[in-house]
Amino acid sequence: MKTNTDHNSQAEELIEAYKKLAYEIKEKGKQAAELVIANKELQFKENLTAELIIANKELKEAEDELKEYMHFFNNSNDLCGIAGNTGYFESINTNFSKELGYAEKEFCAIPFIDLIHPDDVASTFKVYGELKSGAPVVNFVNRYRRKDGSYIDLDWNATPNPITGKLYCIARDITERKKAREQLLAVNAELESFSYSVSHDLRAPLRAINGYTQMLKDDFGNQLSAEADRQMSNIMKNAERMGQLIDELLSFSQLGRQELQKSNVNMHKLVLEVCEELKESNTARDIGFRIQPLLPAQADALAIRQVWVNLISNAVKYSALKEKAVFEIGSKTEGPEIIYSIKDNGAGFDMQYADKLFGVFHRLHPEKEFEGNGVGLAIVQRIVTKHGGRVWAEAKLNEGATFYFTLIKA
């Protein structure tokens, strides 16, 4: 029995052990499952962290980029600002606050219309309306009041954002430019009134010299000798010549003040017309024109016409001693320029005096030989220079001359 009892207790022990083992296995299994979950959770957290890192990195890059653009914003010489649709600026750049004397916060707290010159408020409202309706604005000029009370002239470009209603505005300070322009206008006006005085006051005594000499001739002519008559005629001739000089000097000074009205000029047609006119007024002369097809140019048609009239008249004048005058007119391109030329077979001139050719009242021939005041070529030079071109001449005494001038290609 004893053996049986032993067997029994052994079996019980075994069962006990088995139970224990089963329990442990179960526990371990539980633990393992938990571990798997924990692992999974860990994995998830890791992923999240990685994503966060990426997001952070992107954020930082965006921030850097923004900072980079802010450098442009704040280093600009222009006045840059973003305005909301409420009539206030939301942010302005460094130069904006520097130019107006307000700190950014201070400035953004003032409705911007309060800082605009009273005379510019209406036009600013109009432009503001255009911007609000979505149209960008280019080169709008108004005046802003600085903190010290003075005004600054601003030239604005602005673009609206149709979704947010915000306005992106850039302004340039044109105060100096405007001042310079006003000064120029004042100087021009002064010059104009000076010209008027010159023409008026210098002419009046000339008219008297002329008039009284003529009266002397009319009233006492029969008591005077032929020599006295000749001398009086000379007085009058000179007074009239001085009148012409005054006129020409005035038209020369006017040239400098007139603005060019540029258009596409059909040079060939223009030159043909000028030649035809000059031929008609010189019917006694035998003049032959050889005109090549001439290139068109971007120029002030009236002014360039004057250039041709003066150059061709010059050629007509200085070839007066030739039995047959022949003029060759041509053009060619060289780089960005067109070179026009007119060659005559007239008196020519000595190249050592070439620099005197284009000066006002400079002449290379005595008046006895060829009439003139020495203004024609000065006018040519002034017109061509105003067009950004050059003018020069090549010649030999008694072998004709060639005059050249250049214009920028059309």
Add this chain to the structure above:
Amino acid sequence: MNNVEILLVEDSESDAEMTIRALKKNNLANNLFRVADGAAALDFLYSQGEYASRKDEKLPKVILLDLKMPRLNGMQVLEKLRTDERTKRIPIVILTSSKEDPDIKKCYDLGVNSYVVKPVAFDDFQKAISNIGLYWLIVNNPQQ
């Protein structure tokens, strides 16, 4: 001062003498009266100041008016005459030395009838003046 047909408003003695001489040649200067500046011209036309005794006279047929004068200049005279009911229809010819004049346009805006630049050459000057005289005294049919 009676029946003045031409009122010459000219400060320059020489120009006045030459103008009168040119008109005389065509027998047009018999009823000419000359004053030497704009203020005197207004006094004459409105019978005031030194011309206060000149009453109920007919207005001249034409006024020859210089532009550059002391006291009131030609433009000021023109403006005054054109805004006054009594004188707004008198023919006015501006005589000036210069075609450079910045006031040409303004003179026409103010209602000048003619604008003439006095030529330097005496022959031309005489012709210009006698043409003006002939036209305004003989050809033109004045407003009564």
